[in-house]
Amino acid sequence: MDLEQLRKTAAEVVAKDDVKYLIGWKKGTYGYRVSPVFIENEADTEDLIFSPLCTANLVTYLTLVEKPPLPRGQKPDTRKVALMVKGCDSRAVAQILVEKGIEREQIIVIGCPCPGVIDVNLLVAKYPEVAENTELKWSGEDFVLIRGGEEIPVKREEVLAEKCRLCRYPNPVVSDIMIGEPVKPWQTEEDTGVSELEGKNVAERWEYWEEQFARCIRCYSCRNVCPLCYCEDCILDRLNPTWINRAVNFSENTAFHIARAFHLAGRCVECGECERVCPVKIPLGRLNRKLAREVRDNYGFEPGLDPDGKPFQASYKPDDPEDFIL
């Protein structure tokens, strides 16, 4: 990716009167960290980066915006928001558009074809983090680590995020401006990474998930970071009726995760954010990808590919399978 081109384009975008800000990535304060950045003026576009460390999905910031009551007579700020997206992020944009969560004309999508980003935990395990800000760059099919003027080659498979290993859509499916050339999909065959789990029997699977869910501390990070969990008033927070009790225990945790997985069936775009932010490392991606596979196998539907399509839950074909109806 040509950073100069990115910054120049970004400067042109934020210079427009009808653009509120641009959401992108910038260097973090230490080590491998990268932060989201909201750029309002041209000068700040110098901070923008796009590197294998940009794992976070910025789409969630589109719907996180609070809409506080406006003083009488004051018009709401309807200026556009520009944001940078990778292939997986762009699917979230497409899905939100399908759900009318945002309006197409309210956003400017800057598409960044993505050769794959890293799982920072794997990187830290292999190359311990130091206080000094460290850069990671794409280099051919692999990565190169730049620290204290030294360049250390890093093998792709050692640090690649799981979502990228399974990724079939590295190029943005929705974009207004594309920066850089499209990349070849790493994966062409559908693989949800859950085959091993599917091979186990019910008791074994239950045991596996029991172990996972028992660890959950119900911090709700997974829900909060998810670009598609954007109901202002989540039903899992409601008291009447109380779908999920506040108690943090295996039973309620399981109910929480299953309810969330069902709400994401046919909507999850497999961006992996839930898994990335989980402080206790519950492999939530597997749960969501399993449901995604069910939807794909049974109904031939994949979310987040067609921004003009119909939502899965709300579409019907006369030949939809119904063998599950007793």
Added chain:
Amino acid sequence: MTDKPRIGLYVCHCGINISATVDVDAVAKYAQNLPNVHVARTYSYMCSEPGQALIKKDIREQGLNRVIVASCSPRMHEKTFRKAVQEEGLNPYFLEIANIREQCSWVHEDMTEGTAKAKKLVASAVAKVRLLEPLESTEVDAEPAALIIGAGIAGIQAALDIADAGFKVYLVEKSPSIGGRMAQLDKTFPTLDCSACILTPKMVDCASHPNIELLTYAKVEEVDGFVGNFTIKVRKKARYVDVDKCTGCGECAKACRLANRITSEFDEGMGKRSAIYMPFPQAVPAKYTIDPENCLMLTRGKCGKGPKCEEACQAGAINFEQQDEIVEFKVGAIIVATGFDTFDASRKPEYGYSNYPNVITGMEMERLVSSSGPTGGDIKVFNGEEEIVPKEIAFIKCVGSRDASVGNEYCSRVCCMYTAKQAHLLREKIPDAKIRVYYIDVRAFGKGYEEFYDRVRRENVRYIRGNPSEIFKRGKKLVVKVEDTLTATPLEDEVDMVVLAVGLEPRADMREVMDLLRLSQSGDKFFMEAHPKLRPVDTATDGVFLAGCCQGPKDIPDTVAQAKGAAASAMVPLASGKVTINAQVATVNEATCRGCGYCVSVCPYSAIELVTVNRFGHELEVARVNEALCKGCGSCSSVCLSDSIQPKSFRDRQILPQIAALGGTR
């Protein structure tokens, strides 16, 4: 819900329907101890006058404010009991039915099990009834007009009845003339009335009736609104003939370059017509239509030196520039009378319909035997070599009916009798013919039908029980291979002609009508009525009724009866001028609705739309329910991710305790 709930609970014996497998006294005793239950009683028939009086008396004397009746399905008597509690000044929606008959006593054989389940059902009703909210029904005005789709005998009869009652009727027919299938028939069983002679007066009445507006060669394109207030858009296809000028003289058809070269649909493909045509001589309206698929002028833009029809027409009615016309109007009720297709006999290849010209269908036989048919009523067939008068004729019944191999398990109900009638007509035309009918069963169930069947058998028509396996050619003859199952004798019957008594099937294009009116299909793929016994002409969509074979195969008397029934039902909202809106409708919590529109997409009644609202200065979209259209089915609720749309009386907070009570926890 300011008052503390005081529940009255009534357990019905339903004779022995419930009490044979449910210990009703034990259930009442158990219910007595449930929270807020003030009184629990049993009675032999709760729906009877004394049963209802019991409830009323308790409301009056014991100050009940909630009532539960543990009895049959709410589909049976919910209305009865609502009315009863309303008469005592209670909100009718403070009533809950615990279904301990269909869902309990009828499905259990063991008294212990049945009683235990009845107790749970009652406990679950108690858990819910406390949480019910008072609801008010509303009324809206109804448009005093009706739309009838399809102008066969069903549509015609319904139109005449409604129009005679003084309401406006829009009768829409897709073909150029009204009349439908009945116009194609020769005689009708069992009285042998000439079909056209009894139908055409009704067709003429339709055309001349001041309250009926005929929209022939037209198609309903859009239906919006709800019972009492439908807005209809109809496309009147271009006829390329100015109907105000056309006198129906027929000079154009004689002059047409394609005269007698185009297959006539009316004659089931056996006769010929021109590109400009009137389907049959008694057509209503008696106007000509140009077939845009065949007319040289319309397909190639050129017809010799100039279209001959235009030259021939003294009235100057031909107009190749004519465009489709969209007509828009409002009605209060709709009757669907779209009729049927006949079974395509080529789907039974063993009968050789596609290969042998002397294997014909029952419908083709109707045209062949008709004096206005392609042969003028002479029975002549081509046996592959020459045209002959058939002397040996076989009828095969149940072709495409009662046959799982073609997906039609139902009986088409008319084939037995039309076969008998056609056998009789052939006997009249060819007295020395040998006529044999191959059948599975003979179903002669209507008035005068059995007598007619006997008469035909006495006329030396042989009925042989057996379902032929194959028809093949041997020399000039067709061989029907069959086993006579009464004598267990394999037969090979050599005949000159085979008539396949094809069954009735739903219209191939019925899905368009289904989508337009949100109708559903029953197992046989015909339109589904609201209740097979008690609401046979209603549909799940209020204000939309069914008449004739679109609902299931039936003969002419049944069709006319159903059409009259549909007309009477359709006139209820028209005559009262008011429509009561169901109060148990979906309701939106606009504060949490995120405007995704999932509910809009799944609503089977198009009752939900997205509207823009101003929430503290921000414009956003939220769902809004049209209460007149909503049926309270809850589909919207099932897809709503933020739980913002729920049917009244079936809100989560009302049904979750109900479900929990069934499980026996919480």
